[in-house]
Amino acid sequence: MVKQISLFLENKEGRLARVCRILGDAGVNIRALSIADTSNFGVLRLIVNQPDTAYQILKQNGFVADITEVIAVEVPDQPGGLAGTLEILEKKSINVEYMYAFLGTTSQDALVILRVENIAGAVEALEAANVKVLQGEEVYSL
Amino acid sequence: MIWNQHYECMPREQLKDLQLERLRKTLERVYHNVPFYRQKLQEAGFEPGDLQSLDDLQKLPFTAKQDLRDNYPFGMFAVPMSEIVRVHASSGTTGKPTVVGYTRSDINTWAELMARTLTCGGTTKNSVIQVAYGYGLFTGGLGVHYGAERIGASVIPISGGNTQRQIMLMEDFGTTVLACTPSYAIYLAEAMEEMGVDKKRLKLQYGVFGAEPWSERMRQEIEKRLNIKAIDIYGLSEVIGPGVASECQEQKGLHIFEDHFLPEVIDPVTEKPLPFGEKGELVFTSLTKEGIPIIRYRTRDITTLKAEVCPCGRTHVRMEKIMGRTDDMLIIRGVNVFPSQIESVLLEIGDTEPHYLLVVDRKGSLDELEVQVEVSQAMFSDKVKGLETLEKMIHHRIESLLGISAKVKLVEPHSIPRSEGKAKRVIDKRSL
């Protein structure tokens, strides 16, 4: 399982830069990120090399932040690659809350972060279909 | 237990007769002894002899805190200083304090009212009561003190502060009743937890808490953390001090001691009296005070009065826990809105100390209310949908409570400016 940091950001200039600066100064390296936003606010989701440190630092700087478990899977970097992966979950009625792509990769495959409610069920289904699910340490050290 | 069965359980009709008779005497007293009231009554075209029924009360002039300041220090007193045996003063945040004076008879009345108040909560002569309200110019300490002595309880007059000592004496003396502000009660509970005090060893049974507004949630917290019953008491020095109203064991509203104070609830803007059950500003007329009788004193506290008979047997009307202050009131699209109402919505959603800001603006001819709410850890979700649901829920609750539609905006923690630790609750751009 991979630990994801999520935090609340207002849609105001310089907020994202500030988060990156705070983490950078603490020696935390951002490996993947996504922002889901509305007209007023956004939720920033981060995969970093040191999730626990990042979480502490953000809290100390007054952010509302959370650690959520997500899964990282390798997806064949070819047309229909992602569709195939998602269909595996769909068959098991596992709902994907949201997903985003990873910046670095292990091989020729793309790396995708998935947020699902039923993590154990998802991992089981994916592994049964020979999809590679990465461990936290593998992802943080990429 | 009821301290004074005769007066506290008096049939309403009989009570009204008593109130009318006492109101007449009060009017006579102020008309002849307080130039301020004489002038006000003359301006209103009302002479004490004109009083026919309690309904005439609404013809009488109001008294505001400012009137006491304008007549600083003793201008509102209705007796010569030789009759005054004590003065108290409330600390004004700006300028001079407001000063009140008591005759020997007033002190006696006050002790009676505080004996009723403490009995309401469960104090008996077997109680050991720790009075952690401040003693001095503030009415809290001495007010509770005299009432507890009247009952015959054992009084520990420790006054406020010195938390370690409070806790030590509480353990060693076997305190059964704690009297202090609700915020200090929470502070005491925290200190006990830090000191590792075994609360089971304490003999505390209940607490009388007042002198500041506090929420039901605070009550639950105090009751849980100190393992006691938390009783709300109400009073203000301009009216007498503590001892104006007290909760009984039912904890469903505070009985106003109506044989001494005549309560009204008015619309703070139109100044018209409101019927029972409607929310408005609480107004008191003293019925027996000699030193500084007070006519229709505007407390600026917001509450409702309930006439339903209380299971405890007392016939005196009850007021709800104070809901807010008129100073904070906003009129948005003709609706009276109190920040405390918004706060209650946010408290329901599950935050102990919500930080919020009401921004009122006028677009065209329409008032707009924006409610900014700092996102707390409890509210946060990594899913946008969760946060949007939260916004909608706050929106709906505000709409159903106030009848107006507000724009809800979630903001980052610590983004709402705080002055002296206390958050500013309202920005009204309309007046600019």
Ligand SMILES: [Zn+2]
């Ligand atoms: Zn009662």
